[in-house]
Amino acid sequence: EPEVTQTPSHQVTQMGQEVILRCVPISNHLYFYWYRQILGQKVEFLVSFYNNEISEKSEIFDDQFSVERPDGSNFTLKIRSTKLEDSAMYFCASRPTEDTQYFGPGTRLTVL
Amino acid sequence: QKEVEQDPGPLSVPEGAIVSLNCTYSNSAFQYFMWYRQYSRKGPELLMYTYSSGNKEDGRFTAQVDKSSKYISLFIRDSQPSDSATYLCAFRRSGNTGKLIFGQGTTLQVKP
Numbered sequence: 001e002p003e004v005t006q007t008p009s010h011q012v013t014q015m016g017q018e019v020i021l022r023c024v025p026i027s028n029h030l031y032f033y034w035y036r037q038i039l040g041q042k043v044e045f046l047v048s049f050y051n052n053e054i055s056e057k058s059e060i061f062d063d064q065f066s067v068e069r070p071d072g073s074n075f076t077l078k079i080r081s082t083k084l085e086d087s088a089m090y091f092c093a094s095r096p097t098e099d100t101q102y103f104g105p106g107t108r109l110t111v112l
Numbered sequence: 113q114k115e116v117e118q119d120p121g122p123l124s125v126p127e128g129a130i131v132s133l134n135c136t137y138s139n140s141a142f143q144y145f146m147w148y149r150q151y152s153r154k155g156p157e158l159l160m161y162t163y164s165s166g167n168k169e170d171g172r173f174t175a176q177v178d179k180s181s182k183y184i185s186l187f188i189r190d191s192q193p194s195d196s197a198t199y200l201c202a203f204r205r206s207g208n209t210g211k212l213i214f215g216q217g218t219t220l221q222v223k224p
Contacts, residue, residue: 004155031210042216043156043200048209056209091155095210100146103155 002026004104006092012110013082021077021107023092032075033093033101034067036060043091049075082111113138118201118215127224131188135201135215138182142213143206145177147186150198150217159199160186191222 005024013019025032034046047057049067066078075094079086087110093101118135125131133147144163148156160175162168168175174187188195201215 033210035212043212043214045211045213048211050209056211089153100144100158100161100204101210101212102158103148105155106153108153
């Protein structure tokens with residue numbers, strides 16, 4: 001069964017550094033998402049991406065964040081100048097048309 | 113009033129019990145209703161997806177939606193220790209980018 005994959009599973013970085021989180025969505029899906037879950041808190045929407053552009057972003061998704069689909073398979077989230085409060089699980093999700101979203105296993109980001 | 117309310121639990125039941133998990137919501141624009149299961153430090157896994165009031169059954173799981181009361185439920189019959197996880201309700205409006213709004217999650221423990 002096709003699934004969303006994410007790399008790395010765990011990323012440790014120093015405050016102020018840039019990180020890139022990578023996702024491979026399910027191949028025939030058209031909509032792509034990033035969500036964040038701070039430990040003990042709810043899953044929060046960050047951004048949605050369709051037709052090679054951002055279709056919606058949350059208040060969390062400020063200039064520090066960017067997304068890209070550099071080729072036909074990968075979908076990346078870049079966080080510039082990481083802060084301690086960026087430590088969280090980051091989930092990628094994808095969906096076909098009107099169906100719901102399928103999530104990847106997540107990347108645990110630890111900012112020291 | 114919060115957009116989505118879900119009792120975080122924890123909820124502890126003996127093996128074989130019927131489990132009832134609930135969420136209330138305030139946004140009348142929500143048209144799609146989902147339940148996800150999340151094991152510790154893993155991605156949300158889709159369990160049930162529906163867009164109409166009424167019941168939907170899949171094996172031991174039944175999802176119930178009452179749009180008039182803005183209330184959704186997930187019932188688990190013959191609960192197993194492997195059902196021990198956090199259960200997330202999620203909501204989506206129609207015709208938009210597909211952003212999901214999650215509840216806090218209810219932690220369930222099924223004791224053998």
